[in-house]
Amino acid sequence: xxxxxxxxxxxxxxxxxxxxxxxxxxxxxxxxxxxxxxxxxxxxxxxxxxxxxxxxxxxxxxxxxxxxxxxxxxxxxxxxxxxxxxxxxxxxxxxxxxxxxxxxxxxxxxxxxxxxxxxxxxxxxxxxxxxxxxxxxxxxxxxxxxxxxxxxxxxxxxxxxxxxxxxxxxxxxxxxxxxxxxxxxxxxxxxxxxxxxx
Amino acid sequence: xxxxxxxxxxxxxxxxxxxxxxxxxxxxxxxxxxxxxxxxxxxxxxxxxxxxxxxxxxxxxxxxxxxxxxxxxxxxxxxxxxxxxx
Numbered sequence: 001x002x003x004x005x006x007x008x009x010x011x012x013x014x015x016x017x018x019x020x021x022x023x024x025x026x027x028x029x030x031x032x033x034x035x036x037x038x039x040x041x042x043x044x045x046x047x048x049x050x051x052x053x054x055x056x057x058x059x060x061x062x063x064x065x066x067x068x069x070x071x072x073x074x075x076x077x078x079x080x081x082x083x084x085x086x087x088x089x090x091x092x093x094x095x096x097x098x099x100x101x102x103x104x105x106x107x108x109x110x111x112x113x114x115x116x117x118x119x120x121x122x123x124x125x126x127x128x129x130x131x132x133x134x135x136x137x138x139x140x141x142x143x144x145x146x147x148x149x150x151x152x153x154x155x156x157x158x159x160x161x162x163x164x165x166x167x168x169x170x171x172x173x174x175x176x177x178x179x180x181x182x183x184x185x186x187x188x189x190x191x192x193x194x195x196x197x198x
Numbered sequence: 199x200x201x202x203x204x205x206x207x208x209x210x211x212x213x214x215x216x217x218x219x220x221x222x223x224x225x226x227x228x229x230x231x232x233x234x235x236x237x238x239x240x241x242x243x244x245x246x247x248x249x250x251x252x253x254x255x256x257x258x259x260x261x262x263x264x265x266x267x268x269x270x271x272x273x274x275x276x277x278x279x280x281x282x283x284x
Contacts, residue, residue, distance in 0.1 A: 015274070015277035015278075015280075015281065016274060016277070019270065019273055019274055019277070023265045023270060023273070024260060024263075024264045024265055027263060027264065027265045027269075028255075028258055028260075028262065028263045028264075029255055031263050032254065032255070032258070041265065041266075041269040041272075041273075044265065044269075044273065045269075045272065045273045045276055048273060048276075048277055049276060049277065049280055052277060052280055052281070053280070099205065102205075103203070103204060103205040106203060107203025107204055107205035107206060108203060108204050108205075109204045109236045109237075114236045114239075115236045115237075115239040115240040115243055116239065117239055118239065118242050118243055118246050122246075122250075123249070123250070123253060123257065126259055128250075129254065129257045129258050129259060129262075130259060130262060132250055132254060133254075133258060133262055147251070148251075150216065151247065151248055151251035151252065152251045152252065152254055152255065154252070157216050157217060168217070171216070172212075172213050172216055172217065175212060175213075175215075175216055176208075176209055176212040176213065179212050179244060179247055180208070180212075182247055183240070183243050183244070183247060186243075186247075
């Protein structure tokens with residue numbers, strides 16, 4: 001999608017138009033990363049306010065959406081960093097029940113869950129993205145945060161460790177657990193369904 | 199060098215996406231992958247997940263989540279107040 005080129009002056013950056021044009025996108029962006037509607041709404045509001053205050057510094061060279069997303073990104077990271085301190089955190093746990101579901105005592109894939117060949121062309125299907133959203137929403141919160149920062153936002157692992165206040169070893173375990181869960185969820189709700197269809 | 203199980207190999211494949219894993223472990227997994235189709239498939243699934251994650255923001259359906267009318271009104275109100283305060 002191409003953004004219309006901006007020709008208006010800074011006074012033309014109209015908050016009501018912003019909200020109309022970018023509100024839903026920013027909300028989805030925040031909701032994906034926080035999985036909490038209230039927090040996502042609050043951060044969208046803070047983003048628009050911060051953007052309004054800083055509107056004279058908006059470089060016309062970048063698109064408005066990119067600029068707004070940049071502000072929101074910082075707010076999300078701040079929010080995550082603070083929430084790690086506020087929320088009681090039970091740690092990641094030494095064992096993961098999912099591993100016993102997937103692997104037998106010798107560490108081999110169980111027959112019922114073996115990875116199947118992945119069909120291509122999923123990305124062109126809207127249903128795929130809906131399934132992906134639902135699988136992300138089912139992840140335990142701290143695993144989802146780790147996965148989103150790493151795989152969607154492409155942050156370096158030392159940076160994520162700081163935000164989530166975990167050691168590198170813990171983060172690697174969390175990311176592995178998140179990926180296993182997402183893979184299994186897609187296996188059941190997407191790949192599995194697709195195979196029976198074809 | 200001990201032989202890697204599927205459990206070890208899947209963990210290493212995941213970790214390799216996040217940091218440099220020691221060569222000994224990398225080689226153990228490589229040997230395992232030569233003989234294990236499910237693990238080779240799992241590796242492709244991990245890559246698939248990564249691509250799906252990176253494409254997610256722009257592909258997610260606009261209908262999957264929208265600001266509620268209340269939130270919209272609240273934000274607009276806050277922006278108006280901000281504008282008047284200046």
